[in-house]
Amino acid sequence: MNTNNEKQLLSDTEVVQRIFDHIDNATTDKGNQSWKEPVDNYRSKARLEAELKILQSRTIVFCPSSALAKPGDYVARDVAGIPLIAVRGLDGEVRAFRNACRHRGVQLANGHGCARALVCPYHGWAYGLDGSLKSIPHENGFPDLDKATRGLVAVACLQSNGLVFINQNSEENIEHDVSSLPKLIPDGYRLLNLNSQIVKANWKLHLESSLEGYHIRQTHKNTFFPVQYDNLTVVEAFGENSRVAFPYQSIEGLRHKNQTDISVDGRLTYVYHLFPNVVISTFPGCMQVVVLEPIDESTTRQHSYLVSDIDENQTALLDSVFEGQKFAAKGAIEDLQIVQSAQRGLLSGANEFLEFGLFETAIVRLHVHLAREMARLDKTCGK
Ligand code: FES
Ligand SMILES: [Fe+2]
Numbered sequence: 201m202n203t204n205n206e207k208q209l210l211s212d213t214e215v216v217q218r219i220f221d222h223i224d225n226a227t228t229d230k231g232n233q234s235w236k237e238p239v240d241n242y243r244s245k246a247r248l249e250a251e252l253k254i255l256q257s258r259t260i261v262f263c264p265s266s267a268l269a270k271p272g273d274y275v276a277r278d279v280a281g282i283p284l285i286a287v288r289g290l291d292g293e294v295r296a297f298r299n300a301c302r303h304r305g306v307q308l309a310n311g312h313g314c315a316r317a318l319v320c321p322y323h324g325w326a327y328g329l330d331g332s333l334k335s336i337p338h339e340n341g342f343p344d345l346d347k348a349t350r351g352l353v354a355v356a357c358l359q360s361n362g363l364v365f366i367n368q369n370s371e372e373n374i375e376h377d378v379s380s381l382p383k384l385i386p387d388g389y390r391l392l393n394l395n396s397q398i399v400k401a402n403w404k405l406h407l408e409s410s411l412e413g414y415h416i417r418q419t420h421k422n423t424f425f426p427v428q429y430d431n432l433t434v435v436e437a438f439g440e441n442s443r444v445a446f447p448y449q450s451i452e453g454l455r456h457k458n459q460t461d462i463s464v465d466g467r468l469t470y471v472y473h474l475f476p477n478v479v480i481s482t483f484p485g486c487m488q489v490v491v492l493e494p495i496d497e498s499t500t501r502q503h504s505y506l507v508s509d510i511d512e513n514q515t516a517l518l519d520s521v522f523e524g525q526k527f528a529a530k531g532a533i534e535d536l537q538i539v540q541s542a543q544r545g546l547l548s549g550a551n552e553f554l555e556f557g558l559f560e561t562a563i564v565r566l567h568v569h570l571a572r573e574m575a576r577l578d579k580t581c582g583k
Pocket of ligand 1: 305324325
């Protein structure tokens with residue numbers, strides 16, 4: 201998610217002004233190139249393997265920091281096919297490890313929870329929250345074992361701007377990669393909800409549905425379309441990443457406001473695509489962090505984290521957040537049905553490529569950058 205040498209994102213005021221220009225002129229942001237992506241790139245095992253290698257070699261978002269709010273909180277899941285666990289230590293630091301016991305390799309935990317130590321379910325080797333091997337039952341059976349050398353295997357991990365980043369490639373500099381990202385999750389946000397679900401589609405097909413507003417009228421006829429606009433988005437690039445602004449019709453309430461002092465909460469949704477596989481969206485009173493974990497070429501596990509700065513005592517405000525999320529979930533189901541249909545459509549043999557036009561520019565950027573990463577991988581492998 202490199203952002204070096206790129207311009208900063210527009211201010212809210214500038215985005216709103218650009219949206220008003222589009223409303224008044226019946227226009228939308230357009231990119232300067234279209235793109236044809238071969239259908240084999242959505243259904244080939246070899247391509248998926250290569251994409252997993254790319255994910256394994258990069259700095260990527262693991263989860264929001266608020267999913268690991270207190271010492272002992274952990275999240276364990278696969279990242280590009282590799283089981284990892286991130287845990288907050290007693291010293292407040294978040295660390296990540298390969299999720300495998302140093303005895304005979306069993307995973308120490310699954311999903312999320314809070315623990316005082318990571319204890320292997322097989323024979324009970326126990327690791328501290330800092331990954332050090334603390335105890336071995338019947339230790340006299342391992343006379344030559346040096347516990348100091350058998351802690352969990354660390355993975356580079358950094359907490360920054362409300363997110364936990366990891367990098368499985370020890371040669372990469374995670375701090376450098378994260379340093380120029382804008383602050384996406386403000387301080388004080390806490391976790392409201394997390395869940396994961398299987399989507400029967402390639403991870404890119406699923407991702408693409410979040411990155412354009414060209415389908416609002418047709419796909420979301422009775423959900424988003426009545427309160428938003430069809431094909432009206434502001435699309436910005438920051439490094440390999442993109443931000444797409446989807447205005448709600450309530451944005452008209454900002455027409456005569458002092459433009460230097462506006463809040464876009466409840467007036468638009470920003471969708472941040474953090475290349476390659478993470479989407480962060482703003483909703484009224486909350487944000488959603490979605491990590492797409494490819495399972496195979498036609499299956500994706502979607503990990504969703506809902507975070508908010510609303511205090512738990514503010515029940516009326518929280519109720520309205522959950523009402524809003526129920527509404528958003530209806531639209532998300534519509535997207536899922538379309539995306540899964542698109543995956544089946546790949547099998548029809550009708551298309552050699554999927555076509556992305558000038559309105560779908562954030563998707564074009566995804567494929568441009570993936571193609572560049574694929575070329576880099578080929579070079580590294582000496583092909
Ligand atoms: S495999 Fe973990 S204690 Fe044996
Ligand atoms: Fe959609």
